[in-house]
Amino acid sequence: xxxxxxxxxxxxxxxxxxxxxxxxxxxxxxxxxxxxxxxxxxxxxxxxxxxxxxxxxxxxxxxxxxxxxxxxxxxxxxxxxxxxxxxxxxxxxxxxxxxxxxxxxxxxxxxxxxxxxxxxxxxxxxxxxxxxxxxxxxxxxxxxxxxxxxxxxxxxxxxxxxxxxxxxxxxxxxxxxxxxxxxxxxxxxxxxxxxxxxxxxxxxxxxxxxxxxxxxxxxxxxxxxxxxxxxxxxxxxxxxxxxxxxxxxxxxxxxxxxxxxxxxxxxxxxxxxxxxxxxxxxxxxxxxxxxxxx
Numbered sequence: 172x173x174x175x176x177x178x179x180x181x182x183x184x185x186x187x188x189x190x191x192x193x194x195x196x197x198x199x200x201x202x203x204x205x206x207x208x209x210x211x212x213x214x215x216x217x218x219x220x221x222x223x224x225x226x227x228x229x230x231x232x233x234x235x236x237x238x239x240x241x242x243x244x245x246x247x248x249x250x251x252x253x254x255x256x257x258x259x260x261x262x263x264x265x266x267x268x269x270x271x272x273x274x275x276x277x278x279x280x281x282x283x284x285x286x287x288x289x290x291x292x293x294x295x296x297x298x299x300x301x302x303x304x305x306x307x308x309x310x311x312x313x314x315x316x317x318x319x320x321x322x323x324x325x326x327x328x329x330x331x332x333x334x335x336x337x338x339x340x341x342x343x344x345x346x347x348x349x350x351x352x353x354x355x356x357x358x359x360x361x362x363x364x365x366x367x368x369x370x371x372x373x374x375x376x377x378x379x380x381x382x383x384x385x386x387x388x389x390x391x392x393x394x395x396x397x398x399x400x401x402x403x404x405x406x407x408x409x410x411x412x413x414x415x416x417x418x419x420x421x422x423x424x425x426x427x428x429x430x431x432x433x434x435x436x437x438x439x440x441x442x443x444x445x446x447x448x449x450x451x452x453x454x455x456x457x458x459x460x461x462x463x464x465x
Contacts, residue, residue, distance in 0.1 A: 192216075201299045201306045202262055202313055214297025217290045225280060230301035240280050243388060247298050250305030251385055251419040254402040257314025259416040259424045262305070264313050268295040271402065278399030317414050319407060320431035329439060336440025338362045339433045342370050344425065346437075350392045352376040353444060353457065377461050385419035392422070395441050396448035396457065403445075409438035 195211040219228075227234040230247035237244050245252070254271060255263030272291060275283040284291075299306040324332035340346045341359045343366070352359070356372050363370045384390035393400060403409055413434050416424035425434060447453045 199300065199307060200309055201296055201311075203309055203311050206296045210293045210296050211300065213290060214293035214295070217286065217294040218297050221284065221286070222294070230298070236280070242279055243386075244280070246386065247301035249386070249419075250302030253417050253419060254412070255314065255418070256411055256415055257316060260418050261314025262311065264316070265292070265295055268298070274402075274404075276401040277403075278401060317426060319410060319414075320434065322407070322435055323432050324435055324439060332436045332439035333443045335433070335436035336438070336443075338366065339429065339437045340440055342366055342368065343433060344429055344437065345370065347373075347376055349380055349382055349421070351379055351394055353396070353461070355461065382421045384421055390420045394448075395444035396454050400445070406435075406438045406442050409441050410434055413437060 193208070193212050194215055195208040198205055198207040198211065200206070218226075223234050224236040225234045225240070225244040226232055226247060227237065227244075232244040232246040234244065251260075252263050252267070254276070255261075255267035256270075257263055257267070269291060271281070272284050272295070275281050286294075305311070337354065341352060341354050342362050354362075356376065359370060359372060359376075379391060379394060381389040381391050400409075400412075403412065414424055414426040416422045425437075429437070447457060
């Protein structure tokens with residue numbers, strides 16, 4: 172308890188020492204739009220009040236509360252953002268920051284923040300200052316937003332979507348190259364034969380496989396029956412993420428790789444895996460099958 176109090180006092184003192192009332196004397200052009208000094212100063216004070224504990228005063232994700240957090244807080248100086256609704260690697264729109272700050276990222280220390288719209292906009296603009304080469308200038312353009320394709324299944328044909336999604340996941344899109352598999356080798360080979368193709372099944376089929384990312388730490392693709400999905404709320408949001416990918420993680424966008432119908436089928440299947448994980452009996456039965464116990 173004494174150590175915690177000392178750490179909190181150190182954080183308070185360090186914060187008090189760095190707060191300036193008006194560090195910005197003039198505005199900036201960020202993401203192709205003008206941002207006033209007043210907005211940046213409000214963003215600065217908002218960031219100091221709410222964000223430096225994890226993200227650090229210099230925006231590098233090295234705040235005092237970051238120690239031991241996995242995944243680590245985002246390093247804003249990289250100018251990389253995992254979960255915007257734009258093409259992989261492109262600049263997010265302000266509404267992408269709004270969505271993430273308002274709703275948080277499940278399974279991480281990034282909680283939902285209920286702050287005024289004025290302060291929310293201001294801190295979004297201030298975050299961009301940490302990556303000037305990425306954001307500053309009239310020539311910076313925001314990413315391309317893709318139209319969500321119509322759902323060809325709906326609740327009526329959800330079961331068919333899940334069955335198709337299993338084949339897309341394990342054969343067509345070969346998701347098991349990075350993610351774990353949820354079918355036996357015999358099932359996968361049978362689906363490949365049905366689809367008139369072959370599939371390379373590794374010895375690590377049912378294992379989690381860490382991947383190299385661009386965030387200076389290993390990225391672990393989630394087990395959909397176990398882990399929280401950071402920015403996912405429902406099937407359409409899964410389709411969005413599949414379309415855009417996860418910037419900096421190695422997860423590419425799949426919009427032009429598989430058909431729209433396959434995207435939706437894959438999303439329904441991932442959602443079914445999530446629901447399987449929420450039901451201990453269903454998940455145990457699936458794991459027993461994969462482990463050869465059933």
